[in-house]
């Protein structure tokens with residue numbers, strides 16, 4: 001009897017949480033299909049807003065910018081963060097702790113602080129524009145790469161790399177054939193995590209972008225100040241769907257399953 | 268040409284940065300072509316480190332390594348005609364047995380049919396014919412071991428390094444593989460440098476044994492001389508079991524142990540020099556009371572299959588005997604020894620020598 005009550009309460013609580021988290025998103029998704037400009041009247045189902053969305057040049061450019069920026073910054077971060085992860089792995093206890101602290105700070109730091117400080121830094125040295133946003137995104141993406149790769153590096157079997165060297169493989173060949181495949185899971189999840197974070201970012205982009213550079217989030221912000229248009233619901237729905245799918249891929253990718261480890265600290 | 272040195276270590280020292288401790292200290296060593304040399308020593312004495320420096324995975328902090336008289340200290344592992352059988356096999360999990368073994372040959376860009384022929388031959392040699400398509404994970408430990416050996420020797424290296432290759436196998440399998448390895452050694456005629464902490468294994472297989480402790484060579488020699496004439500108490504204690512007891516060398520061929528004068532065959536000590544007396548348990552004989560050099564109380568008798576393991580307390584020392592006749596615990600017996608079975612050793616003098624002693 002008592003157990004049932006506890007069961008009921010915990011289930012109720014769970015549903016409550018889900019409602020608070022996802023109901024607003026569902027409302028937005030619904031409004032994006034609403035054939036009425038009103039936010040309270042259901043005017044029937046339409047794909048009209050999606051149509052205008054994709055025929056709008058400004059939006060298309062922002063979309064391209066967002067995706068391009070996300071992919072490019074994540075790729076650069078992958079190279080830098082990957083090298084950093086190997087370096088941290090090779091460090092002694094003290095250096096390791098210090099480096100992991102340094103890695104974690106940008107994650108915990110308020111975006112607005114990161115954004116403003118990067119902006120102050122950039123305006124001193126380079127003109128604000130695509131380059132400055134790219135550098136900013138690379139900067140905040142690096143920690144995600146390190147956090148995804150480091151556990152894989154720690155678990156990896158080094159001896160097969162040495163065996164390949166022993167049998168005549170060059171350092172590069174040994175790395176690409178023996179080490180990289182073992183890190184594939186970490187590389188994929190780190191990369192997609194970085195892509196997600198980059199696409200998700202508003203604050204840092206807002207402060208470090210120059211005039212004429214717009215990602216979807218900064219563009220939506222600019223548009224909404226002029227008044228909310230239903231196209232924005234459609235756009236937000238698309239973004240939500242893409243992020244959702246990426247997270248699904250990251251969390252259920254076979255590489256992660258095989259390692260059998262729970263994703264710690266992924267979201 | 269037969270006596271030429273294939274591998275030479277000259278004043279090789281390896282210090283690891285993190286704690287500054289020395290893993291290998293000023294080692295000098297020459298390995299002759301075709302020899303079966305074994306590094307023997309307790310865990311952490313620097314055997315693997317030495318092997319890794321010869322293979323090229325670790326660089327000596329100082330000193331040089333020569334292959335056929337040529338300095339290879341800075342040569343990366345893939346440029347050395349040396350192959351390794353790793354302690355944990357290190358087979359490539361994503362390749363099948365055939366591709367594992369063919370790995371080195373493919374890198375050498377040998378023609379496909381020559382590779383196939385060599386792989387087949389080496390698989391026969393390690394008694395694994397027909398396993399080509401199998402996955403490494405489906406093999407038993409002994410089979411994985413054979414594949415690891417095949418993968419190394421198929422490249423016909425000048426030197427084969429083996430790091431405790433039989434360490435993970437059970438006793439029976441280990442004995443079988445020891446014989447197998449010696450047979451393979453004969454067939455391929457490659458120089459073997461072998462690492463083990465199992466003295467029985469070292470004594471069975473090697474042409475020459477290098478006994479190491481704390482990064483320093485304690486003694487090198489053929490198995491018989493290592494066993495019969497250990498040069499210090501560490502070697503005596505590590506190779507087989509030994510009674511090691513304090514003594515005073517009264518004059519040539521006479522040593523005083525626990526106040527008893529015992530005849531021996533050793534000469535060349537200072538008069539009244541304090542020495543270590545080393546006696547193998549199997550050289551001590553249980554006799555009637557008063558018939559040996561000392562008497563004692565039998566405290567413990569265990570049957571070990573091939574012999575009885577007997578402890579006899581005499582004054583402040585507990586003698587360790589191995590005998591094929593038993594004794595009654597609680598009775599008093601005599602212990603006798605032939606003079607030539609007594610080993611006399613100098614006591615360590617300097618602190619450097621002190622570490623040669625067992626700790």
Ligand SMILES: Nc1ncnc2c1ncn2[C@@H]1O[C@H](COP(=O)(O)OP(=O)(O)OP(=O)(O)O)[C@@H](O)[C@H]1O
Nearest residue numbers: 283285289290309310311312313314315316317464
């Ligand atoms: N990469 C390393 N970094 C720091 N110290 C090391 C490293 N590798 C080995 N050592 C140290 O060097 C010493 C010798 O180690 P080594 O692995 O050569 O011993 P071993 O004789 O092979 O022992 P075992 O029989 O246990 O394999 C040990 O004290 C070990 O802790």
Ligand SMILES: [Mg+2]
Nearest residue numbers: 314315316430
């Ligand atoms: Mg070792």
